[in-house]
Amino acid sequence: MKELDPTYAFHLCLYALSLECILFFAVVSRSQDPYAHEGIARAFSLIFLFQSAAAFSCVLALQSFEGMFSEVVATASAFFIIATLFVCIPGAALVAIPEMRYRIWKTALTLVNIVALFFSAMIVGPKIGTTLDLPYVTDALQSRLVGAMFGALIIVLIASLIRLIRPPESLKGRSGAAVLASGTIFILLAGAVWAYLADACQFKDNVLDEACALPQSFDHNALFSLVTIIANGFVAEGVLRLMAAGTGQDGYIRI
16 A cells, blocks of 8 residues: 555544535525426535545544544445445536436436446546545555546536537526536546556655655645645536526525
8 A cells, every 4th residue: 555645734634524514505495496406406415515524534544543433434435435425416417407307317427327337436536546645555455445426427417518518599598517517527627637646645744755846835635625625616607507507586595
């Protein structure tokens, strides 16, 4: 197992990410109304909730390493990451096809999303060859989690693009889909940079490798976490706009 990241900026960003996600969970889950897209609200509120739990348990595992508690919360973090990824499957389908009358198409898209997520976990993850900073979790599982994370982002992005190109007279929500796609693209780009820098940005005896292009005070993990915090604001705004599209009104809650 590689040496864990001791960077304070990374740990602080994880705490901030956890707090942000639990706030977005509260906002999205409480912003539902009988005419809004309740399926989208449920899916993305769970995504924010599980993301918050994953970030919080991850930083606890890093800061309490070594010991039984660290092992338990690291395992919990991996579980919450997997839960987040699974909720992305129906969430993406609901973004692209929210109408009940197109249930068959929605089911077909959900099945495609399952295959895409499995493919990215089993094939793309090992190709990337990068692992997360989770103690006590095997490198093989972490590698597959990285691949699945990229796959989940891709299916949400594709769902947003499908919503964008659908005729506006048949379904509203283009602005929400555009904002959601923007946030997803930001996270994908940050993830690509993170994966590119990961091999060079390794720690040895709590010292960052000199080959890393970033300083030890703010390494690639901290950078990715910070961009995710910023991009989550776009994701939450996009989700709220998509929910408001159910009534055709602009009375959604701005964050």
